[in-house]
Amino acid sequence: MEKNNYFSILYCCCFWLLTSVASAQNAQQYLVLFSDKANSTYNVATPRQFLSERAIQRRNRQSISITTQDLPVNISYLNAIKQTGAKVGFTSRWFNGALVEANDTQLQQILSLPYVKGIEGNTPLQKRNTANRATRQKAKFEAFDTAPDFGLAYMQNNMIGVDKMHEQGFRGEGMLIAILDAGYSSVNTLPVFSYLFNENKIVGTYDFVNNKSFVYEGSSHGTAVLSCLAAQQTSRLVGTAPNASYLLLRTEDTENESLLEEVNWLIAAEYADSLGVDLINSSLGYTEFDNPATNHQYKDFDGKTTIAARAAALAAAKGIICTISAGNEGNSDWKYISTPADADSVLSVGAVDAYQSYVVFTSIGPSADGRVKPDVAAMGQSVAVANAFGNYTTTSGTSFASPILCGMVAGFWQANPQMKAQEVIRVIQQSGSTYTKPTPQLGYGVPHFERAMQLAQPITFEGKFWAFPNPISNQIKIAIAQFDAQNSYSFELVNTLGQTVLSGSITHKLQTIPCENLQNGLYFLSIKDNTQQQVFKMIKD
Numbered sequence: 083m084e085k086n087n088y089f090s091i092l093y094c095c096c097f098w099l100l101t102s103v104a105s106a107q108n109a110q111q112y113l114v115l116f117s118d119k120a121n122s123t124y125n126v127a128t129p130r131q132f133l134s135e136r137a138i139q140r141r142n143r144q145s146i147s148i149t150t151q152d153l154p155v156n157i158s159y160l161n162a163i164k165q166t167g168a169k170v171g172f173t174s175r176w177f178n179g180a181l182v183e184a185n186d187t188q189l190q191q192i193l194s195l196p197y198v199k200g201i202e203g204n205t206p207l208q209k210r211n212t213a214n215r216a217t218r219q220k221a222k223f224e225a226f227d228t229a230p231d232f233g234l235a236y237m238q239n240n241m242i243g244v245d246k247m248h249e250q251g252f253r254g255e256g257m258l259i260a261i262l263d264a265g266y267s268s269v270n271t272l273p274v275f276s277y278l279f280n281e282n283k284i285v286g287t288y289d290f291v292n293n294k295s296f297v298y299e300g301s302s303h304g305t306a307v308l309s310c311l312a313a314q315q316t317s318r319l320v321g322t323a324p325n326a327s328y329l330l331l332r333t334e335d336t337e338n339e340s341l342l343e344e345v346n347w348l349i350a351a352e353y354a355d356s357l358g359v360d361l362i363n364s365s366l367g368y369t370e371f372d373n374p375a376t377n378h379q380y381k382d383f384d385g386k387t388t389i390a391a392r393a394a395a396l397a398a399a400k401g402i403i404c405t406i407s408a409g410n411e412g413n414s415d416w417k418y419i420s421t422p423a424d425a426d427s428v429l430s431v432g433a434v435d436a437y438q439s440y441v442v443f444t445s446i447g448p449s450a451d452g453r454v455k456p457d458v459a460a461m462g463q464s465v466a467v468a469n470a471f472g473n474y475t476t477t478s479g480t481s482f483a484s485p486i487l488c489g490m491v492a493g494f495w496q497a498n499p500q501m502k503a504q505e506v507i508r509v510i511q512q513s514g515s516t517y518t519k520p521t522p523q524l525g526y527g528v529p530h531f532e533r534a535m536q537l538a539q540p541i542t543f544e545g546k547f548w549a550f551p552n553p554i555s556n557q558i559k560i561a562i563a564q565f566d567a568q569n570s571y572s573f574e575l576v577n578t579l580g581q582t583v584l585s586g587s588i589t590h591k592l593q594t595i596p597c598e599n600l601q602n603g604l605y606f607l608s609i610k611d612n613t614q615q616q617v618f619k620m621i622k623d
Contacts (some may be wrong), residue, residue, distance in 0.1 A: 108185050109169075113202035113345055113389075114192060115179040116159055124153045132175075136258070136358025144401040144502040151176055151396075159197055166191040172290065172349045176396045177202070177389075181345060202389065205376060208340035235319045235466035235474075237436055238310075242460055242490045243531030244322045252493040254326030258285065259492060260354035261308060261485070262347060262364040264334035265301030267470040272305075274313045274468045278328065283312070286357065289332040290346040297332050302470035304330065306477060307365050309468035310485040319466055319474050322489025329354055339371045341389065347422070348393035355400050360495065362402055363488040364394075365481035367409040367420025367445075383424035384451040394425035403495070403503045404428040405488040407480035408456035409445030412523075419445040419455050429491065429507055430455050431484040432524050433462020438515065440523040444480055447522045456480075457507075458514050459524040460487040490531055498538045509537045512621065518603040533578070536619065537604060547609040547616045553623035556598040560609060565591035574608045575600075575620070597622070 124131055129138055129148045141148060155173040160180055163170055168184035179202065184192060192198055239245055247253075266287075269275050278284050287297045297304075314324040331354065333346035347366065354362055368390060370377045378388060385391050394404050408430045409420035423430035423445070432444040441463045447455030462483035464476045495506050511517065513533035514526030521527075548561040560573060571588035573595070583605070584597060600622045607618040 109183050109188075110185075110206035111171075111181060111183050111208050111342060112189065112206060113174070113177070113179050114163065114182045115177060115199045115202060116155065117178075117197050117199040119150050119153050119156055119178060120197070121158070122150075122153050122156050126150060126153065133356050134358045137356055138358075140358050140360065140401050143499075146399070146401050151178075155180055156197075159195075162195055163192055168192060171293070172345075174345075174348055175352055176393065177348065181207075181342075181349075202345075203341065203376070205341070206373075207342040207345060208338065208373075235313075238461035238465055238486050239320070239322055241434075241436075241438065242322075242487060242529055243533075244490050244493070247322075247490060247493045247497075247531040248320075250497070252497045254323030254489060254492045254496060257323065257326040257361065257492040257496055258329065258357070258359045259311065259323065259326050259361045259363060259488065260329040260331060260350070260357075260359040261304060261311075262331050262333045262350050262354075262362060262366060263301075263304030263307055264336050264366070265299060265332055266297045266304040266308060266330050267299055267302040268472070269305050269308060269330070270298040272468060272470075272472050274309060274315050274319060274472070277314055278312060283325075283327045285327050285329055287330045288350070288353065290350050291332055291335045297330050300332075301334070301336050303334075303365070303481065304332070305470050306467040307363070307481060307485045310465065310482050311363070311489045313468055319468060322486055323492040326489070326492050329357060329359055334366055339368075340373065341371060341376050344368055344389035344393070344421075347390045351393050351397045351402075355397060355402060359402060361488055361492055362394075362397060362404045363406075363485045364404065364422065365407045365479075365484050367407060367423055369409070369411065369416055369420045378421060380418055381450050383419060383421055383449055385424050385426040385449055385453070388421040388424070390422035391425040394422035394428050398425070398427035398503065401503045403491055403506060405484050405491060406430050407484040408432045408447075410443045410479050410481070412444045412446055413442045417446055419447055419449070424449045424455060426453065427504060427507065429457045429487065429510060430525075431462075431480060431487050432456035432459040433478070433480045433483040434459045434524065434528060435463040436461065438528050440521075441478070443478070444523065447525065454520045454525050455522075456525040457511055458487065458526050458529050459483060460490075460528065487529070490529070494531060494534050494538075497535065501538065509534050512537050512604060512623075518601040533604070537621065539619065546611070546614055547618075549607050549609065549618045549620065552618075553621040554597060554600065554605075556596065558595045558597055558607065558620070560588055560593050560595065562588065562591050562609075569611050571609070571611045573610075576606045576608070578604050 126148050166188045168188040171181035173180040311321045313319040313321040331350040333350045406423045408423045433441045449455045460483040463478045465482040510529045511526045513529040516527030575584040605620045607620050
């Protein structure tokens with residue numbers, strides 16, 4: 083890990099420090115967008131100026147180009163904004179913009195600059211309104227139950243095959259996971275996390291709400307989330323990826339609910355990208371805000387409208403796997419997923435109970451544009467976690483299903499380093515318990531490490547028989563080398579439940595088997611003659 087280089091990259095890529103302050107009382111915050119990155123002091127040919135070596139390697143492994151979108155914002159544009167007297171904060175490489183605090187006069191001056199395209203959403207980002215905040219926070223960050231139940235830690239891991247994953251030696255080694263959350267109270271003092279510090283597994287921290295590096299205070303929501311991933315006290319509580327490294331980032335303002343938090347999410351995701359994280363877990367979601375004029379509507383959840391969803395999709399485009407909680411609004415009037423769970427190319431995670439049944443609080447899909455959401459599900463009811471007091475307790479929510487799954491995905495990717503992020507996501511979806519019949523409640527269902535490992539094994543066509551294409555479309559072609567008409571050939575297609583769905587004789591050297599009515603999922607194709615049998619793993623997609 084390039085620990086010594088992390089914070090220099092933070093200052094280079096994420097924000098521009100300054101001293102100017104908007105003096106007028108009506109100053110508000112905006113995300114100012116620029117039209118270009120012309121005359122930048124940075125160049126895509128020298129990415130080490132703004133990306134870590136690890137970030138560059140992640141792109142190279144997945145054949146992802148470094149483009150002008152990755153370049154930091156033009157510093158001269160920021161200086162021009164400062165000259166209006168406005169205050170400039172964090173900047174966004176991906177959106178080519180900057181957080182600006184300005185009064186009406188300053189804003190008009192900024193908007194008149196020739197390289198300023200406008201402001202995101204044509205609205206201020208934050209309007210403080212604390213009415214009913216206590217009630218909302220109680221619903222969003224649910225209190226822990228008082229009675230510990232250590233056995234549930236095994237159940238939540240075993241459900242998705244983490245027990246088998248750990249037995250095979252995949253515990254997240256070499257993987258870097260960023261957590262975007264509300265705070266990590268007492269993480270630096272709790273025994274369950276001590277090994278993280280003893281082994282330098284916490285590679286960085288930052289609070290994007292208060293603009294400081296210390297995150298071990300305030301909300302304990304992130305503490306519980308981290309424990310689902312990183313807890314390591316044998317026979318008491320073990321997370322799904324205890325040997326991974328972690329980047330702890332605070333983006334959630336527990337005192338206010340505003341679009342500014344989505345911008346914080348964007349900036350934090352960019353920071354995580356620049357440091358080379360492999361996965362991002364976010365147990366946050368946004369639907370309504372203190373300023374009702376900025377509330378999202380269901381039609382906005384198409385994966386390309388909200389700030390957070392666009393940010394998550396961009397993170398995915400950089401080769402990062404994002405696991406995102408679907409939301410806890412299933413039994414409310416809203417009922418649908420929150421953002422950024424609607425983003426394309428991410429794993430949005432719903433919740434099931436110990437019997438893999440849908441839990442009614444889980445936000446449902448589909449996305450506004452009809453995609454399957456949530457993507458998958460993991461245990462989210464009565465989940466074993468560590469709290470800020472050092473106790474092991476149980477709690478419920480998709481907030482905890484997401485990190486449980488994230489750790490399994492990290493271990494799976496560790497076991498299959500040749501795969502690209504989107505290939506991993508696809509296999510995790512295909513390993514889901516309801517992949518052939520996705521539902522609005524659980525999407526593709528509960529995935530499993532061993533099923534995913536079976537799907538990830540390369541298909542070989544050595545020997546007497548061949549079967550293609552794979553994945554299957556509307557037909558399977560079976561080819562036989564040195565076909566002998568006097569021999570007897572047959573095939574059998576079996577699903578993962580052991581049921582035969584197709585079978586018959588093979589009478590030609592190249593025979594086509596129609597299967598347009600075959601449901602999506604994993605199948606095993608057995609081809610045999612009088613002396614030999616071969617089995618092929620086939621996917622109908």
